[in-house]
Amino acid sequence: MTNNYQALLIFCLCVSAAFAQTDCQKARLTNLLAGKTKPIGVNLGSWFVLESWMSPLPWSQNGCSASQNPGSYMLEQCLKSKGVRQSVMNNHWNTFITEADFSKMSANGVNFVRLPVGWWNIYDAQGGVATAKLNNSVSPVDYQSGALTYIDKAFAWGAKYGIGILLCMHAAPGSQGGTDNSSPPDASGKYYWDAYQNNQDATVDAISLYAQRYANSPALWGIALLNEPRGSLNSLTRYYLNAYAAIRKYVSTKAIVLNPRIVPFESASESVWTSFMQGSQYTNVWFDLHLYSCFGGPADKNNSADAINYVKNDRVSQIQAYRKAQPNKKLLIGEWAGANNFGDNNLVGFVNAQMNAFANADGWSFWSWQGSGGGWNLQSMLNAGINRNQFSQC
Incomplete structure (x- = not known):
């Protein structure tokens, strides 16, 4: 099956699904894609790039240690050794996020999802990595196939329920972060993506294929080039330039989203980023900042009053500083949550304060829709009574 035929097939699937839209859902998606409304939504974390703290069952039910087998690749190796890899992974993809979740997101006014993929x-379109003809040699390649069917479904459901999708390269060859959310090839905590040009070029190949496959999907809002990278700036900026050029061959106008480095934390106001991708040849480029309050630093307070004050003042100031430094690039707060270390019961107030602050950006997506609890789960927060005035109700 050719890539062009695959793209046509996905387009037809999404269009047929879209016929079930209500007028409100159709208008909501149209306005989002036209830039008339902000992307306000949620991440679908741990669906395709698994994190044990969010979706522990594939580990715990199969005798796999999360510390010894962090992330998707190491989990799959453990499952393979027990002869259950295909069945466990298929069950996870089929149940962790379903059409009912898209329906519920839509009913709650979500117009946007950030979709992490590996x-x-x-x-999968070529029978899996191990049998595909790769332009750039990478290792490892022994991944379980089957997820692409569900990524296709995500785009179809997005089209059906009026939800735009930001496809995010969350895990690159060799791991760009060494943490479980980048599917490391071992349990060392090391990352190998930035040190090997073939890993970077293989990432360009993969994201180009994603762009080809979903270019004509009515739900495609944009493509995020790499989640939370660490390491060499030279490797990262080179990759961003090459990936931008590759994607623009197939996706001419949709948003292209850049993460600055997560370690050391960069706000995209640094000179390397304020001078990056300037000029009329770069269009609809966004930066994505991840602003948490539970991983140390000045945002991590021991009571909700101080945490809320920090959000109201410092977070707003940070967004204003970004706008001054980056007048030509929009800002997405791509990950944030209510998770905290203050331990009192004002979680709703804390989440509301963050939503109000992040309204100063050009859009945001909460981490996450499914998995874990407390301040990490948007469904729980909606049930707890957070303010819904930014959501696009139908």
Whole structure:
């Protein structure tokens, strides 16, 4: 099956699904894609790039240690050794996020999802990474195939329920962060993506194939080039330039989203980023900042009053500083949550304060829709009574 035929098939699937839209859902998606409304939504974390703290069952039910097998690749190796890899992964993809979740998101006014994927998922179209003809040699390549069917469904459901999708390269060859959310090839905590040009070029290949496959989907809002990278700035900026050029061959106007480095934390106001991708040849480029209050630093307070004051003052000032430094690039707060270390019961007030502050950006997506609890789960927060005035109700 050719890539062009695959793209046509996905387009037809999404269009047929879209016929079930209500007028409000159709208008909501149209306005989002036209830039008339802000992307306000949620991440679908741990669906395709698994994190044990969010979706522990594939580990715990199969005798796999999360510390010894962090992330998707290491989990799959453990499952393979027990002869259950395909069945466990298929069950996870089929149940962790379903059409009912898209329906519920839509009913709650979500107009946007950030969809984390792994570089390897796109090669299901070629029978899996191990049998695909890769332009750049990478290791490892022994991934379970089957997820791409569900990524296709996500785009179809997005079209059906009026939800735009930001496809995010969350896990690149060799791991760009060494943490479980980048599917490391071992349990060392090391990251290998930035040190090897073939890993970077293989990421360009994969994201180009994603762009080809979903270019004509009515739900595609944009493509995020790499989640929370660490390491060499030279490797990262080179990759961003090459990935931008590759995607623009197939996706001419949709948003292209950049993460600055997560360690050391960068706000995109640094000179390397204020001078990056300037000029009329770069269009609809966004930066994505991840602003948490539970991982140390000045935002991590021991009581909700101080945490809320920090959000109201410092977070707003940070967004204003970004706008001054980056007048030509929009800002997405791509990850944030109510998770905290203050331990009192004002979680709703804390989440509301963050939503109010992040309204000063050009859009936001909460981490996450499914998995974990407390301040990490948007469904729980909606049930707890957070303010819904930014959501696009139908």
